Amino acid sequence: MAFDRLIENIIEKQNPTVAGLDPKLDYVPASVKDACFAQYGKTLEGAAAALLAFNKAIIDQICDIVPAIKPQAAYYEMYGWQGVRALAETIAYAQQKGMFVMTDGKRNDIGTTMEAYATAHLGTTDVAGEAIDAFGADALTVNGYLGTDGIQPLVKICQEKDKGIFVLVKTSNPSSGELQDLKLTNGASVYEQMGRMCEQWGEALPGKYGYSGVGAVVGATYPEQLKEMREKAPHTFFLVPGYGAQGGGAQDAKNAFDKNGLGAIINSSRGIMCAWKKQGLTEDDFAAAARSEALRMKADILSVIGKIEA
């Protein structure tokens, strides 16, 4: 099961964090951009080449210490199909370097269409008998608003291809509560109901460390809800955004973990990508700064959860 692989990678590296690769052209040093624009012009091709070079440099610097990356699809789509090609190439490069890749796409649709998304991001596309990975990530974030038949096609591909999903439960943004915190007449909040559904969907994908292949996104910016959901969804592995740039700290993130330091992975995106700014370095030092920040973040999280053990 895919999250068993992720958990083993986390234990081996003693690092329950994931680097979010959400690159904007603004984050890429002028030296990298200039080289790409010289080759491709000030075009989407040029921009995509710059993003890919930026990502590869960060992956090279962190692949021995960070178990996973989380590329955010939006930032690649912003640079057109050329950017989407950079997403595919980033995924392949990180996997070659031994990293677990979770594509952050928050995809959702009805069953037949969700089959297409599942095939695209986690499965294998059939082209006249040739089986081709379109994007081939290890996990995908999804939105469960459409209910079970929007999730079932993903579960099927996760079973067949050893992949996982993370369903949005309680998101990290300021207005997440507008819908998610509303109380239902069954006594649960909307996010709690979504957590219950994750526990049910996960029964089809059991894992050997107690966590299923259906994870949940729960933000570090809501530590009380994180604590609540850790108790109420004991078989659901958490992807936790909101640490760092969005304001969550290690003490907040701590609530995501079980007593063995398992059960969650904490994301940092801008904190890693733009680390050179906080470290008083130049933009050309972005990759080394990303490594320093990844090590600092690891130490920060471990300082509150201790040794991670199966």
Place this chain on the structure above:
Amino acid sequence: MAFDRLIENIIEKQNPTVAGLDPKLDYVPASVKDACFAQYGKTLEGAAAALLAFNKAIIDQICDIVPAIKPQAAYYEMYGWQGVRALAETIAYAQQKGMFVMTDGKRNDIGTTMEAYATAHLGTTDVAGEAIDAFGADALTVNGYLGTDGIQPLVKICQEKDKGIFVLVKTSNPSSGELQDLKLTNGASVYEQMGRMCEQWGEALPGKYGYSGVGAVVGATYPEQLKEMREKAPHTFFLVPGYGAQGGGAQDAKNAFDKNGLGAIINSSRGIMCAWKKQGLTEDDFAAAARSEALRMKADILSVIGKIEA
């Protein structure tokens, strides 16, 4: 406002329907595929070329009678970045032919990331001072689970660029009720609450025909809820899936319209793309069959709503 343009196109053509372009390689005639595979091999490039040729042939046949297309992003992503290029090329081609394009992506994320999605699909990407359309659709479907700050960046770009969005309210799939039909303690169902939020978000994008630039997706497969939401969300334009292949008929879809025959656009995807099967024709007749089906569907909807007037 973008939906004013859409409404004017609907009135001019007396046709409140949209053709869903959700192409799978299985739908494309062997003659088209063989030509593409001969040129590009049995690759994602070859598959994407086949999808694009298929789409263009349908667009050529329907652009004078159907006001809009709705390409579903999942089916393009299934064929990798090459498929995503075919999506961009399909959008551009349909717009050249005067069609309104609504990309069905059901995108959703936190504010900063939603800015990237909004830029990608509706806005203009800045590449070192060059302003480039990445995908450039006229409207995008989105999921409102994250609340206002996931919608605000879209509204801003809709204001600046004359675009629109459709927020998922009550989806057409069998399990949509698992979450969407649950009752909240404020007396509303989850989908009704989402409809209220659409009305609020739409205040920033008023339209001259009474409908704002924040529309809603409400399925024809739930005619009672469609009727309820037409009353409760009077300024919200509806994108209505579920007609045809999913089981909804004209009488079901009728509930989406106001007394002038405005307020909604009804989608058919497989019904249009695979029309040759029902018409007893050969696969090579797919485009002409799509036109016949588009005309039949138009007549079917008009038979229950009458003349469409502003």
